[in-house]
Amino acid sequence: MKTIEEFRQSLRGDLIDAQDESYEDARKVYNAMINKRPRMIAMCTDVADVINCVNYARENDMLVSIRSGGHNAGGLGICDDGLVIDLSRIKFTLVDPDGRVVIAGGGCTWGDIDHATHAFGMATPSGIISTTGVGGLTTGGGLGHLTRKCGLSIDNLLAVDMVLADGRFVSASAHENEDLFWAVRGGGGNFGVITAFKFKLHPIDMVYAGPMLYELSETEEVMKWYQDFIKNAPDDINGFFAFLMVPPGAPFPEHLHLKRMCGVVWTYTGPMERAEEFFKQIREFKKPALDLVGPMPQPVLQSMFDALFVPGMQWYWRAHFVKELSDAAIQEHIKFAETVPTIFSTMHLYPINGAASRISDTATPWAHRDATWAMVIVGVDPDPANKDHITTWAKTYSEALKPYTDSSGYVNFMMDEGEERIKATYGRNYNRLAEIKQKYDPQNLFRVNQNIKPVQKMELH
Numbered sequence: 001m002k003t004i005e006e007f008r009q010s011l012r013g014d015l016i017d018a019q020d021e022s023y024e025d026a027r028k029v030y031n032a033m034i035n036k037r038p039r040m041i042a043m044c045t046d047v048a049d050v051i052n053c054v055n056y057a058r059e060n061d062m063l064v065s066i067r068s069g070g071h072n073a074g075g076l077g078i079c080d081d082g083l084v085i086d087l088s089r090i091k092f093t094l095v096d097p098d099g100r101v102v103i104a105g106g107g108c109t110w111g112d113i114d115h116a117t118h119a120f121g122m123a124t125p126s127g128i129i130s131t132t133g134v135g136g137l138t139t140g141g142g143l144g145h146l147t148r149k150c151g152l153s154i155d156n157l158l159a160v161d162m163v164l165a166d167g168r169f170v171s172a173s174a175h176e177n178e179d180l181f182w183a184v185r186g187g188g189g190n191f192g193v194i195t196a197f198k199f200k201l202h203p204i205d206m207v208y209a210g211p212m213l214y215e216l217s218e219t220e221e222v223m224k225w226y227q228d229f230i231k232n233a234p235d236d237i238n239g240f241f242a243f244l245m246v247p248p249g250a251p252f253p254e255h256l257h258l259k260r261m262c263g264v265v266w267t268y269t270g271p272m273e274r275a276e277e278f279f280k281q282i283r284e285f286k287k288p289a290l291d292l293v294g295p296m297p298q299p300v301l302q303s304m305f306d307a308l309f310v311p312g313m314q315w316y317w318r319a320h321f322v323k324e325l326s327d328a329a330i331q332e333h334i335k336f337a338e339t340v341p342t343i344f345s346t347m348h349l350y351p352i353n354g355a356a357s358r359i360s361d362t363a364t365p366w367a368h369r370d371a372t373w374a375m376v377i378v379g380v381d382p383d384p385a386n387k388d389h390i391t392t393w394a395k396t397y398s399e400a401l402k403p404y405t406d407s408s409g410y411v412n413f414m415m416d417e418g419e420e421r422i423k424a425t426y427g428r429n430y431n432r433l434a435e436i437k438q439k440y441d442p443q444n445l446f447r448v449n450q451n452i453k454p455v456q457k458m459e460l461h
């Protein structure tokens, strides 16, 4: 067994502990509500560092967390008194434009991938903020502006390289370690540390996109119209519905500053010369109070909200899958939209009813493809003094909506909601995940995540 000093020397990257000046910064994650104190943080630079970390943690019976972008709502990239395997220095991208694939290091953010692929006029589906980690977003599913057109991020994942709990380095794809490949496409960080992701690329270069905002008093009409529209829309259009309080700054006009409003953030990926024509139906439904929709390069859309959502704020999240916006549900939404507590707090409805819904519920662990939306309610504010206020709003809103939602939510929008909800989220895929967990991580070394407990096949019921 290695001593700490030998472990430190086995790494190319830094090993940070509480004695280091950089410790306080290194232990921060995106959500400032999370305040954990790991024993050590390994800033891995390559696969060898990751292997050494996994072996050291296992041999010393240490708790382990895997951190890529650090964006996880519940702070699952970090842990108390354990080893953080930080991948943020494993950043590389390799684009094959002819083969239409990109390979990205396990520590890349989506901005890194967008930057690399846009040079070739291509993109792969990601989230809506460019600073989110590829690692966490992909292993949980991956919803964003391109979901209706191209599916979830996992639907575009072709292969991974990863370090398993026993320290072995393996690849997984449709042709190799197929069970593992199935499990990592939605099963989170339960199965090992992914050091490289290979994604399919799509010829998406320019998009016609941006937000359209409406008066809050028009919510009922807008939500009803939006529901009808998105349920029948072609895959070329994505639009997520949002409640918000308008930020007091450009590009928003002064008369809307700090106003509570509703809106849709559109993304059209059809032929650009037909975009204006396509949007006529949307603009004719009702004149928006603000229309910022227009042509832009795909990475501009991907980073449009980055400046608003900077690291270090307080975040409280709740998640649900939604099939239908009934009249009663819309009335509940309106009540909470009227009390959106801060300019960062919001409710989003992300459509999953296009290309993502045509993949079978059992093709990947992501089991709720029959839902129309993944809903997230988030209370956000920079001021820790507002922590209780934003948390109460999000919790109360979420409880009020429960009668109108499914029994589960998207794992990447959950905080600590317990084992039953994780099981409900994976549905009939949970047992298969638990068996694969038993095969690849029988001691549950990787348990700082939405945890799937290893189970022998015969123990399942």
Ligand SMILES: Cc1cc2nc3c(=O)[nH]c(=O)nc-3n(C[C@H](O)[C@H](O)[C@H](O)COP(=O)(O)OP(=O)(O)OC[C@H]3O[C@@H](n4cnc5c(N)ncnc54)[C@H](O)[C@@H]3O)c2cc1C
Pocket: 030, 065, 066, 067, 068, 069, 070, 071, 072, 073, 075, 076, 077, 078, 087, 106, 107, 126, 127, 128, 129, 131, 132, 133, 134, 135, 136, 137, 138, 139, 140, 141, 142, 143, 144, 188, 189, 190, 192, 193, 194, 195, 309, 412, 413, 448, 449, 450
């Ligand atoms: C501002 C913001 C915007 C967001 N927008 C979206 C969105 O549009 N769409 C969407 O789907 N989600 C979105 N999310 C949610 C996001 O997908 C999750 O928070 C996700 O966990 C973040 O990934 P990360 O790598 O940054 O997180 P981290 O905190 O670094 O990691 C979270 C967990 O992911 C697993 N993990 C991370 N990297 C790896 C790896 N390389 N190998 C194995 N396991 C790994 C680990 O279990 C880890 O505990 C958003 C989150 C934030 C804060």
